[in-house]
Amino acid sequence: MILVDSRIGSKELFPLFPKGSAQLATLQFGDFSFIGNGPGGMPYNIGIERKLIREIAGDISIGRLVGHQIPGMIQEYQVSYLIVEGKWRGDPKTGILQSKKHGKWEDIRNGETRYTANSIRKFLFTQEIKWGIRLHPTANKMGTVQEVVALYEWWTEKEWEEHRSHIVAPYPLVENVRFRKPSAMEYFAACVLSQGSRPIVGKRSRAAEEHFDSLLSMVLADKREWMKVEGVGEKIAQKVVDVLQGRKGNG
Numbered sequence: 001m002i003l004v005d006s007r008i009g010s011k012e013l014f015p016l017f018p019k020g021s022a023q024l025a026t027l028q029f030g031d032f033s034f035i036g037n038g039p040g041g042m043p044y045n046i047g048i049e050r051k052l053i054r055e056i057a058g059d060i061s062i063g064r065l066v067g068h069q070i071p072g073m074i075q076e077y078q079v080s081y082l083i084v085e086g087k088w089r090g091d092p093k094t095g096i097l098q099s100k101k102h103g104k105w106e107d108i109r110n111g112e113t114r115y116t117a118n119s120i121r122k123f124l125f126t127q128e129i130k131w132g133i134r135l136h137p138t139a140n141k142m143g144t145v146q147e148v149v150a151l152y153e154w155w156t157e158k159e160w161e162e163h164r165s166h167i168v169a170p171y172p173l174v175e176n177v178r179f180r181k182p183s184a185m186e187y188f189a190a191c192v193l194s195q196g197s198r199p200i201v202g203k204r205s206r207a208a209e210e211h212f213d214s215l216l217s218m219v220l221a222d223k224r225e226w227m228k229v230e231g232v233g234e235k236i237a238q239k240v241v242d243v244l245q246g247r248k249g250n251g
Contacts, residue, residue, distance in 0.1 A: 001021070001022065001023055001034065002017065002021055002022040002023075002032055002033075002034045002148060002149070002152050003022070003023060003024075003025040003027060003032065003033045003034060004017070004022050004023065004024050004025065004031070004032055005024075005025065005026065005027040005030065005031050005032070006024040006025060006026055007026075009031065009050070010027075010031040010032070010050065011024060012141075013031075013050075013141055013144065013145055016141060016142055016145040017145055017148075017149065018149065021149065021152075027047075028072065028076065029047060029049075029069060029072035029073050029075075029076045029077075030047035030048055030049050030073055030076070030077070030080070031048060031049055031050040032047070032048040032050070032148050033045065033046060033047045033048065033077065034046050034152050034155065034156070035156075036079075036152075036154075036155025036156055037155060037156060037158065037159050037160050038078060038160055039160045039161075040160070041159065041160075044078040044079055044155070045076065045077045045078050045079075046077060046078070046079050046080075046081070046151070046152075046155055047073050047076055047077035047079070047080045047081070048080075048081040048082075048083060048148055048151065049069060049070075049073060049080070049081070049082050049083065049133075050083045050085060050144055051065070051082065051083065051084055051085065052085050052086050053084060053085065053086035053088040053097075053099050053108070053120075054086070054099060054108055056084060056120060056123070056124070057097060057108050057110050057115050057120065058110050060110075060115065060120075060123060061110050061111075061113060065127075066127065070082075070127060070131055070133060073133070074131065074132070074133075079134070080131075080132075080133050080134070081133070081134045081135075081136055081151065082124075082127065082128075082133045082134070082135050082136070083136045083137075083138055083144050083147060083148075084124065084135065084136070084137050084138070085137075085138045085139070085140065085141070085143070085144050086099050086100075086139070086140075087099060087100040087139055087140075088100070088108075088117065088120075089105065089117055090116060090117030090118060091105070091107070091117075094116075095116040095117060095118060096108075096114050096115070096116055096117070097114065097115045097116060097117045097119075097120055098117070136151075183209060184215065185208075185209045185212065185214070185215055185218065186205050186206060186208070186209040187205070188215060188218065189204070189205040189208035189209055189212075189218065190202070190204075190205035192240050192243050192244060193205060193208070193232070193236065193240060203230070203231055204229065204230070204231040204232060207229050207230040207231055207232075208226075208229045208232070211228060211229045211230075218244075219244050221241070222241060223237045223238050223241050224237075226240050226241060
């Protein structure tokens with residue numbers, strides 16, 4: 001059953017849901033929620049926040065979305081979605097954010113403040129990348145309802161392990177695809193292997209994590225031991241040891 005928040009901003013969509021698929025409820029966070037099938041048979045609490053594109057512009061100014069709603073969603077739900085509803089674009093000449101109203105494109109204003117469409121996109125990208133919120137654009141109310149119903153069906157009609165359309169035979173899965181955050185050891189290895197540049201979690205840091213038993217063994221290892229790590233040659237190994245032991249490089 002899909003729970004639809006009973007407050008304004010959500011409840012007006014309730015009549016658009018297929019009969020018997022939803023019910024009104026009081027949700028602390030989000031506009032819609034339901035229980036889905038998570039990994040290993042675990043029940044997952046799924047939350048969906050709906051925002052009109054005009055509301056997004058207003059939320060940037062007052063900080064309600066990022067200061068209250070999104071943190072609350074992350075605490076409340078295992079998986080959170082943000083539906084951005086409305087037809088919008090950047091003005092072809094100025095880039096100013098516009099939405100379509102009565103068949104015409106109009107600038108979106110927040111008092112005297114106006115935003116470019118690209119600034120809104122980048123704001124949304126930050127929520128997706130930093131917070132892990134999944135973005136779903138829709139054109140109108142009915143599109144939003146259909147999106148919520150489709151998400152509900154995805155999460156409830158099959159067990160987690162039964163979703164296999166991402167595996168396409170006869171092609172094998174690409175090696176080293178990441179579905180988890182790097183461990184402390186892996187991130188530490190990426191830092192010392194970066195040689196002062198921005199740490200990159202990749203094949204070498206993963207190989208280092210697999211080779212060493214612990215962070216301590218990684219720190220105490222000599223050059224020869226580091227050279228046993230796949231992708232680490234003598235020069236890199238020496239610099240890593242120099243960094244870990246607080247010495248200047250040998251050049």
